[in-house]
Amino acid sequence: MEIEFIKMQGLGNDFILLDNRKGDIRHPYPDLSKKLCSRHFGIGADGMILILKSVAQDIKFRIYNSDGSQAQMCGNGMRCFAKILYENKILPQKKMRVDTKAGTVIPEVITDEAGRVSSVRVDMGEPVLFCRDIPFKSPNEIAVEEFLTVGDKECGIIPVSMGNPHAVMFVDDLERVDVKKIGRSIETHERFPEKTNVEFVEVVNDKELKMKVWERGAGMTLACGTGACAALVAANLTGRTSKSAVVHLDGGDLDIQWNKETNHVFKTGPATKVFEGRIRI
Numbered sequence: 001m002e003i004e005f006i007k008m009q010g011l012g013n014d015f016i017l018l019d020n021r022k023g024d025i026r027h028p029y030p031d032l033s034k035k036l037c038s039r040h041f042g043i044g045a046d047g048m049i050l051i052l053k054s055v056a057q058d059i060k061f062r063i064y065n066s067d068g069s070q071a072q073m074c075g076n077g078m079r080c081f082a083k084i085l086y087e088n089k090i091l092p093q094k095k096m097r098v099d100t101k102a103g104t105v106i107p108e109v110i111t112d113e114a115g116r117v118s119s120v121r122v123d124m125g126e127p128v129l130f131c132r133d134i135p136f137k138s139p140n141e142i143a144v145e146e147f148l149t150v151g152d153k154e155c156g157i158i159p160v161s162m163g164n165p166h167a168v169m170f171v172d173d174l175e176r177v178d179v180k181k182i183g184r185s186i187e188t189h190e191r192f193p194e195k196t197n198v199e200f201v202e203v204v205n206d207k208e209l210k211m212k213v214w215e216r217g218a219g220m221t222l223a224c225g226t227g228a229c230a231a232l233v234a235a236n237l238t239g240r241t242s243k244s245a246v247v248h249l250d251g252g253d254l255d256i257q258w259n260k261e262t263n264h265v266f267k268t269g270p271a272t273k274v275f276e277g278r279i280r281i
């Protein structure tokens with residue numbers, strides 16, 4: 001069968017969006033994601049996102065990584081998702097309640113004078129710090145900094161979940177980090193039973209961070225939205241930044257705020273349609 005797709009990117013973190021509200025795409029999603037995301041044999045992307053019908057919320061969001069594994073949430077993908085729902089009039093409202101595997105997430109599209117979506121602000125919910133819920137194996141309930149043995153080194157990380165697991169590692173010089181080597185080892189470290197995304201973060205000042213990422217199930221990407229939120233939470237918890245900061249990623253900047261009153265993390269950034277088409281599966 002032939003299906004329609006939309007290719008999108010948020011700061012170079014790229015996705016294939018499929019509208020399966022009618023349920024006519026029956027192909028197993030893990031296999032479909034692997035095929036479509038292949039940069040050589042498919043469309044090419046870091047992940048595949050499904051637009052699905054929801055009973056409890058306005059709409060349902062599901063994300064698969066390029067290796068076929070399913071993730072609970074995706075921050076950059078959520079901005080792309082909200083932009084398409086609004087621009088294609090799938091939902092009429094700017095602020096929508098989205099059912100994700102990590103609970104309800106609330107994106108809000110921001111439009112310019114011409115009515116076009118200029119950015120998307122996402123209420124990402126509360127960060128999760130309890131080790132058992134991340135999940136991260138530790139004798140402590142909350143791990144503010146723990147050391148993992150990676151090869152012959154001890155790496156200090158802060159585990160945080162934004163619905164999906166993250167290991168945040170602060171470094172002095174981001175350019176000197178072997179993101180692939182250390183990222184891969186921490187992703188599959190036995191203390192993260194569901195694997196983890198890995199963020200390498202350099203503090204610029206108390207309102208700016210620089211970050212590179214190794215994503216679970218996708219490898220090195222140009223940006224990670226949930227990762228940027230986890231980085232801000234870890235930086236603030238350890239006294240490195242205030243509760244709001246700009247995170248500079250290889251693909252561009254994200255604005256992250258951790259609201260004191262609600263404990264929710266808000267993320268604002270762009271989303272762009274790259275092209276759309278049809279593909280035989």
Ligand SMILES: N[C@@H](CCC[C@H](N)C(=O)O)C(=O)O
Pocket residue numbers: 013047063065070071072073074075076077164165197215216217218221223224225226227
């Ligand atoms: N790129 C994403 C996160 C995608 C899922 C992640 N690889 C996982 O397995 O948890 C983002 O922008 O948050």
